[in-house]
Amino acid sequence: MRIEPFRMERLQSTYENYVDYNLSESGVQPMRARDLLQQAGGAEPFLSAELGYIQSNGTEELRDRIAAFYAGAVRDNVLVTNGGSEANYTAFWSLLERRDRVAFMLPNYLQAWGLARAFGSAADAFRLVPRREGNATRWALDVESLRRAVTRKTRVILVTNPNNPTGAILTEEEMEEIVRAARTSGAFIVADEIYRGAEISGTTTPTFWGRYDRVLITSGLSKAFGLPGLRIGWVVGPAALVKRLWSCRDYTTIAPAVLSDYLARIALEPERREAIFARTRSIIRTNLPVLESWMRARADVFGYVPPQAGAILFARYTLPLGSVALVETLRVEKSVLIVPGDQFGMARHIRIGFGSDTDYMRRGLARIDETLAGLPGKRRVARRGLSPEVRRAARGASS
Ligand SMILES: Cc1ncc(COP(=O)(O)O)c(C=O)c1O
Structure with missing residues (x-):
């Protein structure tokens, strides 16, 4: 049986422990x-x-x-x-x-x-x-x-x-x-x-x-x-x-x-389960406003629908490069890892995880800012549909 690479897990498995700021996680700061x-x-x-x-x-x-x-x-x-x-x-x-x-x-x-x-x-x-x-x-x-x-x-x-x-x-x-x-x-x-x-x-x-x-x-x-x-x-x-x-x-x-x-x-x-959920929700409620205000201050670049659950925010952007290239630039130049929208089936999006320590996340976002400042002029990008891989599959390319 042939199976295609699971690109998102490959990205995380390869780099998540070798970057200064791993904002690719979708869960919260782990318990001990x-x-x-x-x-x-x-x-x-x-x-x-x-x-x-x-x-x-x-x-x-x-x-x-x-x-x-x-x-x-x-x-x-x-x-x-x-x-x-x-x-x-x-x-x-x-x-x-x-x-x-x-x-x-x-x-x-x-x-x-x-x-x-x-x-x-x-x-x-x-x-x-x-x-x-x-x-x-x-x-x-x-x-x-x-x-x-x-x-x-x-x-x-x-x-x-x-x-x-x-x-x-x-x-x-x-x-x-x-x-x-x-x-x-x-x-x-x-x-x-x-x-x-x-x-x-x-x-x-x-x-x-x-x-x-x-x-x-x-x-x-x-x-x-x-x-x-x-x-x-x-x-x-x-x-x-x-x-x-x-x-x-x-x-x-x-x-x-x-x-x-x-x-x-x-x-x-059961009671402990609910206490653990309360811990998770409190991390999310603390960090989401910090990430949202960072996003809102960059509204010329990012737009997003607020998440209802999970420590993840999925944002579209208007930068003149694809999501895999953007994520690669951030990783190589700034040692920050986030996840490209293409790896969820959506072009011109990124996913940022916000379940970590708040200051750690702030420092990671500051590194992203350094890259954004250095990118060429932003432009409105009309196509924000499905990722190329998914579009090919929808046209009937075989598995
Ligand atoms: C929707 C979804 N299902 C399953 C998994 C895999 O979970 P686990 O780490 O427990 O194998 C993930 C991990 O990101 C996920 O997002």
């Missing part, structure tokens, strides 16, 4: 093992844990705690994976046959785009688009594009909600539109809900779980929980299908790491 252990019986039981294999789909206690985050779910609905990325990988590997098509929300984290084109036959984009409603603008579901993308050949509809990179949250009506499209075509919904819990409003985003019988939720501890280093993710779905996915994992990583499962059980205890 100590923060969790202090709240749950101290370090001793953790240090005494035997480093053996554990129950390979996750311990029963961990699966119970994950299930408690989804009304009506029980442990048999849950498979624990190594990160949200393995949850997506397992879901797509298990669901797709060679001729299947995937309807894919854009802009988006493009892991499942690559998986769809490798395991299935094609990915058909539907879009979130900026829409003015009252006196605010939000990223709204383009229902027409959803209707075009979902056909009888569609096996999976992929949504990321809250969305990466826009931080948008679907409305109830939009969620129902997606369920309706899935019902009509018989497709599965794979809902990547890894940013659920990181809402600025403080209200946890409604889940797709329970709205339709062919739903798989993929998620994990890396974003809203601020625990990416634990590499704990999960799939929640119908018990029989989850059992099938479990057997796929016999070929990937077999089981979660015992120490990660231990700490994940602490993080997912």
Whole structure:
């Protein structure tokens, strides 16, 4: 099987630990093992844990705690994976046959785009688009594009909600539109809900779980929980299908790491889970205004729709160079890493992560300013549509 490079992860994997300012992260400043252990019986039981294999789909206690985050779910609905990325990988590997098509929300984290084109036959984009409603603008579901993308050949509809990179949250009506499209075509919904819990409003985003019988939720501890280093993710779905996915994992990583499962059980205890979300939201609420005022002071260059969740801001810009070239210039000249919009399927955009320490972010932004000052005259750029890669795919270039 051939699989195209996952460009965004390649960029981050290669450079994120070698730049002075890494503003490419989408999560918040990570928690420490100590923060969790202090709240749950101290370090001793953790240090005494035997480093053996554990129950390979996750311990029963961990699966119970994950299930408690989804009304009506029980442990048999849950498979624990190594990160949200393995949850997506397992879901797509298990669901797709060679001729299947995937309807894919854009802009988006493009892991499942690559998986769809490798395991299935094609990915058909539907879009979130900026829409003015009252006196605010939000990223709204383009229902027409959803209707075009979902056909009888569609096996999976992929949504990321809250969305990466826009931080948008679907409305109830939009969620129902997606369920309706899935019902009509018989497709599965794979809902990547890894940013659920990181809402600025403080209200946890409604889940797709329970709205339709062919739903798989993929998620994990890396974003809203601020625990990416634990590499704990999960799939929640119908018990029989989850059992099938479990057997796929016999070929990937077999089981979660015992120490990660231990700490994940602490993080997912319902009251602690909410306290962790409160920490995440407080970081976001502190840093977003700083980034927004930086953006507003450069309104000749940047425009953006405010995010509703996540520590990420997706901005369009009017500079005379493509997003990959802009990001490369910032990295090479100023040792700052951000993510090009092209790697989410959108040209002439960048994503800036603001979940780090506030002063660190301010210093990173000051470096970006130095590059902006040195760039040739800005110009209005008419085309800000899909990235060239995605446009090629939409014209039918094969996977
Ligand atoms: C939408 C989405 N899903 C999955 C992942 C991967 O998560 P993990 O680090 O838990 O594998 C990411 C990481 O950025 C993401 O943004």
